[in-house]
Amino acid sequence: MDTSRLLRTTGTVIAAAGLLLSGCTSDGSAGSRAAASATRGTAPTARPAAVPAALRPYYEQKPSWRDCGVPGFQCATMKAPLDYSRPDSGQDVEIAVSRRTATGPGKRLGSLVVNPGGPGGSGIGYLQAYAGIGYPEAVRARYDMVSFDPRGVDRSNPVECLTGPAMDAYTQVDQTPDDAAERAALVASFKEFAAGCQERSRRILPHVSTVDTARDMDMLRAVLGDEKLTYVGASYGTFLGATYADLFPGRVGRLVLDGAMDPSRSALDMNRDQTEGFETAFRSFARDCAKQPDCPLGKGSPEAIAERLQAFFDTLDAKPVPSGDPKRPLGESLATTGVIAALYDESAWPQLRQALATAMEGDGSGLLGLADSYYEREADGKYANLMYANAAVNCLDQPPAFSGPDAVVESLPSFRKASPVFGAGLAWASLNCAYWPVKATGEARALAAKGAPPIVVVGTLRDPATPYKWAQSLAGQLDSGVLLTYDGDGHTAYGRGSTCIDNALNTYLLDGKPPANGKKCA
Incomplete structure (x- = not known):
């Protein structure tokens, strides 16, 4: 299990999100509409006078849009300096971009850049599978829907760390060590992961911070021809958006930060807060499960159901069950990851109940499938670079939560208090950055974005990954x-189903009118 500060939208987590892919039709109408309106997205580049001379060639790039094999979408590549402190060094990174041009009717409002979170989530994958076809029709009519893979992610100079078999082994390491030997094995796995990243990604590794990506995003804004950035960031994407606003408040257009992070919280506090968030989400699942005839954890209070789940995890810790893959039996770590994956979205609760039921009967394939969706592991054993980019960005953005195993042990009581079931595993998962080969360049601090126009921050009361108090704090x-x-x-x-939320955000994006501060929706 490696779930520390992995913050991304629901659609990028659950295996059932394949339903979103099925909505991407291949009929000619969508493609022909996009082709007919392709020139609508072309406008003179918008370069603020404050752009340093060394960056002007980057800001003045002209994107060469091409068909990228997905009906209705176009792709391009943008260059950015590898190191913003030395933009004239000649060392660049390539940023992959995709768009679906505004479909009309109505006056085009510019580009709407979307980010699904992570860090490490593919913006292009999210755009083409969901946002570019699933956002409200009225929004897609007026905006070019745009996203990009941030530096270090997927199509944009991806961070690479482990081979598929090595990653399989990494995901199975016991993250609730019971003795010195298990603790040493866990530390060794973190060191091996970090060393693999350094060996395979030495060039890009020091340059994938959120600040770097926010600067890339301002360059993208200019390349798209927009004077202001209009943006919807989800999960970690809220931190990216808030960082952009703090760096470039005068270039902020309409920003939606949905499932907000709190940039003022330290890595340790964030990980402990997130542990509380998963406990809150599990209690909601437990209350619902107790009402269902097929609940494998029985009836009773959330506390009683949590005790049964913990007992099952303890059983798997001692003796994993078959999963259909002889090299990957379902042990405690993979099972815990599978449960956590399903807690991102209440629509996955029936799938979780079934997966738990079959695992308790000796078939771990269902929970393994959920864990694989979380890690973005393909059936052929290959992994997307999500987890590699996630660690690379997190470990640059803040100093590590823990300096070593002794610090974790000291914090275990507070993590277990935050979540009796998930606390220990999430505490040990927070140790990963202690062995990172590149020193952190960022730190926890409040972001004010002084002078920016209204920025809408959205919080969900029982959000597992980004606790509601983070939205309150960021706002x-x-x-x-x-x-x-x-x-x-x-x-x-x-x-995600709330007409009240959708109407409020649609009005803001289309008319520029934010909701009343403190508005609540069901």
């Missing part, structure tokens, strides 16, 4: 923050 930090609350379950709120 308070931002000088122009507007808090919008969703009284619901699951991770993020926009486009």
Whole structure:
């Protein structure tokens, strides 16, 4: 299990998100509409006068849009300096970009850049599988829907760390060590992971911070021809958006930060807060499970159900069960990851109940499938670079949560208090950055974005990955923050079934009118 600060939208987590892919039709109408309107997205580049001379060639790039094999979408590549402190060094990174041009009717409002979170989530994959076809029709009519793979992610100079078999082994390491030998094995796995990243990604590794990507995003804004950035960031994408606003408040257009992070929290506090978030989400699942005839954890209070789940995890810790893959039996670590994956979205609760039921009967394939969806492991054993980029960005953005195993042991009581079931595993998972080969360049700090227009911050009351209090905090930090609350379950709120949330955000994106600060939706 490696779930520390992995923050991304629901659609990129659950295996059932394949339903989103099925909505991507291959009929000629979508492609022909995009082709007919392709020139609508072309405009003179917008370069603020404050752009340093060394960066002007980057800001003045002309994208060469091409068909990228997905009906209705175009792709291009943008260059950015590898090191912003030395933009004239001649060392570049390539940033992959995709768009679907505004479909009309109505006056085009510019580009709407979307980010699904992570860090490490593919923006292009998210755009082409969901956002570019699943966002409200009225929004897609007026905006070119745009996303990019941030530096270090997927199509943009990806961070690479382990081979598929090595990653399989890494995901199975016991992250609730019971003795010195298991503790040493866990530390060795973190060191091996970090060394693999350094060996395979030495050039890019020091240059994938959120600040670097925010600067890339301003360059993208200019390359797209937009004077202001209009943006919807989900999960970790809220931190990226808030960082952009703090760096470039005068270039902020309409920003939605959905499932907000709190940039003022240290890595340790964030990991402990997230542990509380998963406990909150599990309690919601437990209350619902107890009402269902097929609940494998029985009836009773959330506490009683949690005790049964912990007993099952203890059984798997001692003796994993077959999963259909002889090299990957279902042990405690993979099972815990599978459960956590399903807690991102309440629509996955039936799938989780079934997966738990079959695992308790000796078939771990269902929970393994959920864990594989979380890690973005393909059936052929290959992994997307999500987990590699995730660690690379997190370990640059803040100093490590823990300096070593002794510090973890000292914090275990507070993590177990935050979540009796998940606390120990999430505490040990927070040790990964202690062995990172590149020193952190960022630190926890409040982001004010002084002078920016209203920025809408969305928080969900029972969000597992980004606790609601983070949204409250970020909205308070931002000088122009507007808090919008969703009284619901699951991770993020926009486009997840609340007409109230969707109407408020659509009005903001289309008309520029933010909701009233403190507005609550069910």
